[in-house]
Amino acid sequence: MKQSLKAQLSTTILVIVLFTIVVVSFLANICINRQFTSYVSKQQDLEAQIITSTLSQQYTEFTDQWNTDFVHATGMYALYEGYIVKVYDKEGTIIWDAQSHDMELCHQIMDEISNRMKIEYPQLNGEFSAKDYPLVKDSKTIGRVSISTFGPFFLNENDFQFIHSLNRILISVGMISLVVSVLVGHLLAKRISQPILNTVEITKQISDGNYGVRLKEESNTKELGLLEESINHLAISLETLEKLRKQLTEDVAHELRTPITILGSYLEAMTEGVWEPTPERLDSCNEEVARIGKLVGDLERLARIEGENLKLHKERVDLYVVIEKTIQSFEAEMKNKHLEIMQQGEHCELLADQDRLKQVVVNLLSNAIKYSREGARIQFNIYETRDTVGFRIKDTGIGIPEQELPYIFERFYRADKSRNRATGGTGIGLTIVKAIIEAHGGRVSVQSVLNEGTEFTVVLPKE
Numbered sequence: 001m002k003q004s005l006k007a008q009l010s011t012t013i014l015v016i017v018l019f020t021i022v023v024v025s026f027l028a029n030i031c032i033n034r035q036f037t038s039y040v041s042k043q044q045d046l047e048a049q050i051i052t053s054t055l056s057q058q059y060t061e062f063t064d065q066w067n068t069d070f071v072h073a074t075g076m077y078a079l080y081e082g083y084i085v086k087v088y089d090k091e092g093t094i095i096w097d098a099q100s101h102d103m104e105l106c107h108q109i110m111d112e113i114s115n116r117m118k119i120e121y122p123q124l125n126g127e128f129s130a131k132d133y134p135l136v137k138d139s140k141t142i143g144r145v146s147i148s149t150f151g152p153f154f155l156n157e158n159d160f161q162f163i164h165s166l167n168r169i170l171i172s173v174g175m176i177s178l179v180v181s182v183l184v185g186h187l188l189a190k191r192i193s194q195p196i197l198n199t200v201e202i203t204k205q206i207s208d209g210n211y212g213v214r215l216k217e218e219s220n221t222k223e224l225g226l227l228e229e230s231i232n233h234l235a236i237s238l239e240t241l242e243k244l245r246k247q248l249t250e251d252v253a254h255e256l257r258t259p260i261t262i263l264g265s266y267l268e269a270m271t272e273g274v275w276e277p278t279p280e281r282l283d284s285c286n287e288e289v290a291r292i293g294k295l296v297g298d299l300e301r302l303a304r305i306e307g308e309n310l311k312l313h314k315e316r317v318d319l320y321v322v323i324e325k326t327i328q329s330f331e332a333e334m335k336n337k338h339l340e341i342m343q344q345g346e347h348c349e350l351l352a353d354q355d356r357l358k359q360v361v362v363n364l365l366s367n368a369i370k371y372s373r374e375g376a377r378i379q380f381n382i383y384e385t386r387d388t389v390g391f392r393i394k395d396t397g398i399g400i401p402e403q404e405l406p407y408i409f410e411r412f413y414r415a416d417k418s419r420n421r422a423t424g425g426t427g428i429g430l431t432i433v434k435a436i437i438e439a440h441g442g443r444v445s446v447q448s449v450l451n452e453g454t455e456f457t458v459v460l461p462k463e
Contacts, residue, residue, distance in 0.1 A: 013185030014178075026169060036163065041153040048147050051078050052133040057431045059135070059142045071096045079106065082113050082156060084128070084148035090141060120160065126150050195224045200230050206231075211239035223324055240407075245332040256295065259288035293389060298428050312353040312439060319389055319460075320347040323380055324353065326361040330369060338375045345382025348389045350462045356436045357460075363429040364393050364456050371454070372397040389462055390442075394455040400448040408446065409434045 054074050058067040066089065075085040079098050084106055087095040099106045110128055117126055122376045128148050135143040155163070198215060205213045213235060215228045266285050269275040320343075327341055334341060372395050381392045400408060409430050437444045442460035 007189075009189035010185050013188070014182055015314065017178060017185070021177055025170050025174050029167065030096050032166060033163070036159075037153055037155075038324060040155060040159060044149060045151060046171075047078075047081065048131070048133060048149075049081065051083060051085065052135060052145055055085075055145055056135045056137045056142065059137055061137070061140075061142070068096065072101070072109035075101070078147070079109060082109060082149060082154055084110070084130075086130075086146040086148075087135075087143065088145070089143040095143070109152075113154050113156075116157075116160065117150060117154055118407070120155070126152060153435050163185055169184065192221070192224070193378040195221075195228065199227060202231055202235070206235050206238060207424065209242075211235055211242055226362060233358050252295075256292065259291040263288040312356060314351045314353055316349050317352045317354045317357060318347050318349055319357075319391065320382055322358055323361055323391060326358055326365060327380070329362075330365055333369050334378075337369065339369060339372055339374065340375075340377040341379070342377065343380045343382070345380070345391070346384065348382065348384040350389045350460055352460060353436075356439070360433050360436050360458065361393075363433050364458075367429060368393055368395040368397065368454075371395065387462060388442075390457065390459040392455055392457050394453060399450040399452050399454055400446070402448075405446060405448060409444075 021067075045436050048095055051074065055071060058070045058074070059065075060067070066087075071087055075087070075096050078085045079102075084098050086097045086099070093099070114126075114128070117124060127150065129151050130146045130148040132144050132146050134141050143253055197216075202213050202215055214232050263285055266275070266281055266288075270277045270281065275281060300336055321444070323343060327343065365378070372378060376396045378393065378395045383390055383392075437458060437460065440460050442458065444459075445457045446454065447457075448454040
């Protein structure tokens with residue numbers, strides 16, 4: 001069964017945090033215990049030195065006497081702290097012995113320490129052992145003291161309370177961190193999944209044909225923001241394609257309707273005897289058939305160029321010569337409209353299909369002538385860089401509205417919606433231009449200002 005992204009994120013964050021808390025708590029407990037036992041061991045050594053120093057002060061050299069009351073008090077204090085003390089004078093005579101003084105109490109304390117350490121630290125395998133310390137006063141040895149302790153270290157009741165309190169604090173902090181992480185993980189998962197859910201909903205609407213929907217929320221997450229932008233761009237592209245598809249249907253129908261209607265009316269009139277089938281009327285019918293044939297031929301050429309059948313026969317081509325010869329082939333049309341044409345630039349070679357490249361120049365120049373006013377000027381500029389060659393063709397014609405520029409390379413798209421016979425054409429010339437240029441690995445772009453003119457820029461790789 002598939003889980004939602006929100007559930008997966010929440011579960012993943014929970015597992016990671018739980019694992020982190022367990023590992024950190026475990027390592028922290030080990031480190032703290034090691035540090036604390038090391039500290040306790042040093043404190044026990046320090047405590048033994050304090051006991052030794054305190055006992056050394058209970059001897060009076062002038063009278064050669066020990067203050068047995070203070071020795072007894074010091075020994076009992078040490079006993080309750082877990083230190084079994086036995087004091088000897090310099091001759092080795094016992095001055096005070098904790099076990100002799102209260103054997104039962106000594107065994108009780110020793111048993112309590114041993115049992116507590118075995119329960120809390122079963123791996124320690126500790127036991128009581130005695131260590132002798134010299135009793136020194138005024139740089140003179142006045143005796144010795146034997147101190148028995150549980151080794152290598154032992155913890156008293158207060159120490160164990162501290163360790164247990166510390167463990168409880170660690171557990172509490174871990175539980176609080178776990179709860180906080182679950183809440184934060186839930187909120188984070190919701191914050192991440194919600195834009196994705198919105199995106200899924202929008203894509204469902206787009207798949208149902210509702211291309212006008214848009215994602216309005218802007219995510220602060222870079223990747224989610226890019227996803228939202230991509231979905232919106234996809235919706236815009238599909239909406240545009242849908243409009244172009246409908247426009248294509250209308251345009252093809254329009255292109256076919258006019259000649260078919262004319263042809264049908266002529267034939268009907270001649271069939272019913274209303275008109276005589278004169279050569280002039282038959283020529284008109286032939287013109288309309290030619291128009292239909294031209295449309296079909298354009299569609300076939302476009303299909304070949306855009307499909308897999310477009311095969312380029314590349315050879316070394318001089319771009320300047322191709323443009324020059326193309327201009328010469330349009331001399332009659334330019335003379336009829338009194339157009340001035342200029343060609344600037346140097347001879348530059350590239351690896352290209354000469355016939356296809358000439359077709360590009362023909363289509364662009366044909367449009368420039370068609371939409372230029374009488375007496376206007378058309379200019380070719382040829383340029384070359386290290387890796388590319390190209391040309392710009394600029395006219396001072398009627399121009400193209402700015403809102404039409406993104407669509408002029410689409411099939412059957414024409415800025416002049418009237419499609420009158422003065423301008424003619426089927427609206428696929430620029431589509432063919434773009435297909436040929438892109439097949440060569442190049443690019444074509446356009447700039448235009450309404451009623452001022454249009455400039456097409458073609459860039460092609462040299463190799």
